[in-house]
Amino acid sequence: MHITTVCLHPEMVLGAFKGGVCGRALEAGTASLRCVNPRDFAAEPHRSVDDRPYGGGPGMVLSPAPMLAAVRSARAEAPGGAPVIFLTPQGERFSQQRARQLASGPGMVLVAGRYEGIDERVVELEADEELSLGDFVLSGGELAACVVIDAVVRLLPGALGDDRSAEEDSFSVGVLDFPQYTRPAVVEGRAAPEVLLGGDHEQVRTWRLKQSLGRTWKRRPDLFTALDLNEQERRLLAEFQAEYDIKIRDAKDDQHH
Numbered sequence: 001m002h003i004t005t006v007c008l009h010p011e012m013v014l015g016a017f018k019g020g021v022c023g024r025a026l027e028a029g030t031a032s033l034r035c036v037n038p039r040d041f042a043a044e045p046h047r048s049v050d051d052r053p054y055g056g057g058p059g060m061v062l063s064p065a066p067m068l069a070a071v072r073s074a075r076a077e078a079p080g081g082a083p084v085i086f087l088t089p090q091g092e093r094f095s096q097q098r099a100r101q102l103a104s105g106p107g108m109v110l111v112a113g114r115y116e117g118i119d120e121r122v123v124e125l126e127a128d129e130e131l132s133l134g135d136f137v138l139s140g141g142e143l144a145a146c147v148v149i150d151a152v153v154r155l156l157p158g159a160l161g162d163d164r165s166a167e168e169d170s171f172s173v174g175v176l177d178f179p180q181y182t183r184p185a186v187v188e189g190r191a192a193p194e195v196l197l198g199g200d201h202e203q204v205r206t207w208r209l210k211q212s213l214g215r216t217w218k219r220r221p222d223l224f225t226a227l228d229l230n231e232q233e234r235r236l237l238a239e240f241q242a243e244y245d246i247k248i249r250d251a252k253d254d255q256h257h
């Protein structure tokens with residue numbers, strides 16, 4: 001997979017992949033990661049890449065000429081079929097589904113903005129797509145590009161974690177993770193759930209499914225609404241809800257007494 005990032009701070013993007021699963025995948029050649037800096041396409045003597053916004057207002061806007069030249073240089077070296085994706089707060093929300101689609105393709109060009117944003121004509125001329133990470137404000141697009149790269153590269157065949165992707169497709173996306181435990185069996189008086197120490201794999205699987213469904217119901221009503229539960233899953237959720245009711249009642253009792 002061929003990945004190019006267009007950004008003013010290449011060290012932020014390259015530095016993010018010095019270690020870890022994705023760093024190793026890049027070292028092994030599972031994917032290539034390059035950065036193109038619009039500053040290298042800016043005119044002398046000042047090599048300026050930004051200017052004041054037309055219409056006034058605070059901050060600066062990335063100038064069209066160096067951005068256009070940088071994006072076009074990145075596109076020219078990318079394989080055909082690699083989309084040019086602008087990371088902007090106005091984009092469609094990035095998702096695991098989009099990560100999977102990108103991981104199955106030949107690559108991507110990720111364009112990260114800074115300051116108040118990129119001149120809209122560059123977006124109109126060159127963006128195949130705009131992606132956002134969500135409704136919060138970053139100080140630039142570089143970290144957003146890193147997030148997209150990480151989510152995509154870990155899915156590539158050859159990256160550690162790729163063996164889990166089939167499982168993720170069918171289960172892990174759509175419900176929350178079950179809680180994890182490791183040794184020792186008791187931490188500050190808190191015992192790990194007994195079922196996990198017992199070695200009955202079917203019981204473990206059932207307990208984990210119940211926890212995943214219960215947590216999704218409790219914490220993520222938006223995900224929960226989209227679930228289509230079978231009979232066993234509905235029974236496990238009902239058990240979780242009954243136990244949860246008892247917990248709430250006990251907590252209220254504690255408050256009153």
Ligand code: 9D3
Binds near residue numbers: 131136138
């Ligand atoms: C929304 C705030 N904007 C109007 C005042 C200014 C602005 C602030 C920060 C415009 C861009 C940015 C930099 N953010 C990104 O480049 C970005 C981003 C984000 O801030 N949140 C979630 N996803 C993304 S993807 C790129």
